[in-house]
Amino acid sequence: MTLLETVRPSNRDGDVTVMVTGVGTPGASCIIRSLRQTDAFDARIVGVDDDPNAHGFSLVDAADSVPPSDSDRFIHEVKAVARREGVDVIFPLLTEEIQSLSVAKQSFEDDGIRVMVSNPRALSLTTDNGRLYDELVKQGHPVTPEFYVASTRDEFVEAVRALGYPESRVCFKRPVGSEMRGLRVLDPEFDRFSALMERKPGNTTTLEDVLPVLEETTEFPDLLVMEYLPGEEYSVDALAREDGDPILVSRSFTDTHDGRSSTSMVEKEPALIKSARELCEIFDLEYNLNFQFKYGSDWTPKLIEVNPHVSRSVAACVGAGANMPALGVQYALGRDLPDVDIEWGVHMTRCWQEVLYTPGKEPTSFSRCC
Known part of the structure; x- marks a missing residue:
């Protein structure tokens, strides 16, 4: 099965139950497909979102709407759904939700639920670019713009x-x-x-x-x-680990719309991979995240920002042999990770997929009804 094929919800018990938060966000369908595509585990996927019509609800095995992340009820409701559905791992997709989940991480883990987020201090440093760059200046790191x-x-x-x-x-x-x-x-x-x-x-x-x-x-x-950095834009997708070197994949953005990659090429950029590895260590980062770099006029790479969650265009990595979402879940569960053999040169083009909402019926992806 290729990543481009429509993957239907399994409607069966899997050996791992993963809650994906923010399933209405662009790129959620790619993450869900990636979790289903792996041979490492059989995923039962629970989707939550504050939009009751989130498009990702058509792709998961169980779904529920929860309050927005800035609500006092957000953590309580997410935990209630997780307990009810027997969730093993929470895989968040939205920056806005990650800080709250990080603060409450221990309370989830007390219930045996792993939460795929970095610690609160790491997040506070990397989600505020002013603090991020200040720390890089202190470290004397050359990627600081x-x-x-x-x-x-x-x-x-x-x-x-x-x-x-x-x-x-x-x-x-x-x-x-x-x-x-x-x-x-x-x-x-x-x-x-x-x-x-x-x-x-x-x-x-x-x-x-x-x-x-x-x-x-x-x-x-x-x-x-x-x-202003006039050069090419690159991304490094990372799975940062406490007990080993991060898994890192670099790629270029050949086209973007609204700050999101629509086409991407997996290209080996040793300098960027080295910088990403150093940044993971400097900021004590963990789990899936994404670094964005841009080159200056002198072909020196500078860090634009750190996204503390899996990239929404991570399909390029999956197609190149690095299923970063699935590897992240395996790491969260404490499982041994396989060696990753990256096929450099893989090119990704993103397209949209429609979801149909029929009164009284479950949402259906357009490709599944035609």
Whole structure:
């Protein structure tokens, strides 16, 4: 069976019950298929999401809606579903949920439920890019981009100027965020008319357009201002382990939409793999995660961000022989991991899949009803 084939829910008892949280997120179907594809275990999959119409519900063996991750009831409801369904491992897909699950990790493990998240300190450092870069500066690590953290209008303008604007492009975003949400590129040559009339909405703007918007806020937001990196973007998917070297797969992004990879090539980049290994150790990371790098004009790689969960485009790794989601579950269960033989050069193209909702019936993936 290939990854591109539609995998139907098994509707049978498996030897491992995995709860996948955030099954409405893009990429959830890939993770679910990856867990079903392995020969290492027979997975019974329980899906939860705060959207009762989450598309991933059509692909799992049992499903339930839970409160949003910022609700006081989130952990209680997730635990209730996990107990009811006999869950062995919780596999979270959303950054917003991971911190809460990490804090409550011990209480789950007291019930015999493994939670695939790093410790709270590691997460607080790596999900806040300001703290992330500060720590890398302390470590003297070369993947640190040039950056400033600004908390006022004057600090923001000063940081933008210090990074070369208007002679050079500059980036900024909120320090805490995921998948480059809110990232804006300040480009002094930005053609506003062409952008308005001829292009799809994008993330490029000018300082002159941004300042009035920021000045309207009652409290100026903390902003991370960093150098613009014009080179190619790469990702390193990792399974970080307490008891051994991380499993690492590097790949390039040949096309992205809304900060998500739509095409990707598995390419061996020793420098990036080495940096990812060092970052796993520096931040005491564990389980599945993803590092995003971008090259500067001098072909020096810089770290953009750390995603403390499995990448939503991890299908490229699975196709190349490294089933990172399944390996993560095996690690969580304390099982020995097999040697991974990566087939470098595998290319992935992502496409969408529809889900149909019929009143009174279970949701059905489009390919399963045609």
